Amino acid sequence: MFEVIPEAPVIDRQTIHAALAGDQAAWDALVGRFSGLLWSVVRAHGLSGADAADAVQGTWLRLLESLHTIRDPDRVGSWLFTTARREASLLSRRRRGERLVADPADAESAGPWPAPAGQAHSDPALAVLRADEGRRLWRAVETMREPCRSLLLLAATAPDAGVRQLAGRLGMPSGSYGPTRRRCLNRLRTLLNAQEATP
């Protein structure tokens, strides 16, 4: 359950400069550092493996065309995170109304593009995606009552299960899964905030 996430490569100013200068190894270091995070972010939007791969690919393509405007190594992670979330959200909405659409116009209506880096930087959602925060999150889940404990465990460990399957395994009607999940996540947020208040 609590696997030790291997040490990711450190991304510093030199890495960014090297990537901008055409150093493939530096780019590979970026990919190595952030692939796990981006994958979990887009998959959490309920995307299939193929759609998730597509959203992650788009995120890297956008970084490739924007890296020279970011430069700050501390901001690259938050920029990738924000961009991946946006791609995943566009794609999951698209899934509900299958039609040929090109994305930029939609992206415009969803907000300014590229994402304002300052806003991305202060995003508390990114902080929770660190390894030590993940362990803290799970410790909080373990203190929760049913059905939240089982629901969150299942939501996190059965990535390809649909709502009907998940609801079935929890013994609840399909229609209850979404609202229950929302309540459980609210409860989890409250627990985390309480922990922050009393460290």
Next chain:
Amino acid sequence: MTRRPPAIDDESLIAALRLAAGRDPVPAHVPAAARAIFGLRLPGAAVAVPVAVPAPAGVRSGQEGRLLRFTADELTVELEITPVDGLVDLAGQVSPLPCAGTTVEVRTPHLTQAREVSATGQFAVTGLPPGWFSVVCRRPEHSPVVTSWTRIRP
């Protein structure tokens, strides 16, 4: 309209739980594809960003075609996208009218197709796979202009 939660959104909490649980590892082809696109970088190119295209009166909107417009460096690239049997046809217009020797490259992560731009500023590529694409416009004595990566789905 639902209000955006002030703190961590649901998807990010789920993402964090999943990341820590380690049950949904990244398939190897995903980072491999990310590493491979480094070959598509175009240092020094101006990125043409999408601009809204007002729907012309009397033209039906719908599934058949879609017009995209990108601008940078006083150059506008318009792209009309038409799905054909699960693939995509792309007809482009460069304006202002380009000088002789202007070329475009229509790029996907997997293939690049080069075209000369006609004297009237037009070019076309047919049978593209759906997915991410961008168009590079190369004019003599100018830096290349490249349209921001855009996704076309069937």
